[in-house]
Amino acid sequence: YYPFGAIRLDEKAGTFSEQRKFAGQEYDVDTGLSYMNARYYDGLVGRFISQDPLEIVGFQTTDANKFVQVISNPQNWNTYSYALNNPLINVDPSGLYTRAVHGTLPLENISNARAVWQDPTNPLIQNASQTFNEPAELFEWSGGDNHWERLYAASRLAAEINAHPFQPGEQLNLVTHSHGGNIAFLVSQMIDRKIDNLVTFALPVRSDYQPDSSKISNMVNLYSQADLPLFNVWFIRQSFW
DSSP states (O other): OOSSSOOOOOSSSTOOOOOOOOOGOETTTTTEEOOSSSEEEETTTTEEOOOHHHHHHHOEEEEEEHHHHHHHHHHOOOOOGGEEEOOOTTSSSEEEEOEEEOOOOEEEGHHHHHHHHSSSTTHHHHHHHHHHTTEEEEOOOOOOHHHHHHHHHHHHHHHHHHSOOOOTOOOEEEEETTTTTHHHHHEEEEEEEEEEEEEESSOOTTTTTTGGOOOOEEEEEOGGGGHHHHHTTTTHHHOOO
């Protein structure tokens, strides 16, 4: 394949023709398009043929933090682009995003703390993108250190999930830090479908935050910075697949 997915060489033995091609997705020989679970993709031009519904929501949001997050990376501005226009590093098999949820933010330095999470080189977000083979989108909330702020954040995230038109085979992946994991637990009690993969990092274990285990297919918790290399190499793949 060429970098954006156009077929460079299609040799095969016998008459069998593999239907799954670039990024492991179904290829339609009649149209030359790949079905990426949520949208169709044209590898010849390196673009989806329809806009990313999550990015449209991001540009239309009245949430200032969400809007800043969307526009902070210029590659998000093109809602037809594939893998943030960098297919040598990123893969976007679903056409959508895995969600990353940050934890409590320190009030005395909240601007800098928020900037750390908005930075596209954040190691947790980068590892999430690599593990699930799609760019991880940051879900931002106030970061307040109290139950009501977490509950409100969970209700917002759950509403987004419930409103999203999931396609057959499209997974819901949440990657969280600190109390972001407890927000995910609350979300599991509010949504109409399962969280396919939940990754929590440095989760504070609290008796008042309990997940609906029937709504979480796979979960793994990482405890320290030393666990980060495992996140993308062995730990996740052993636990999930």
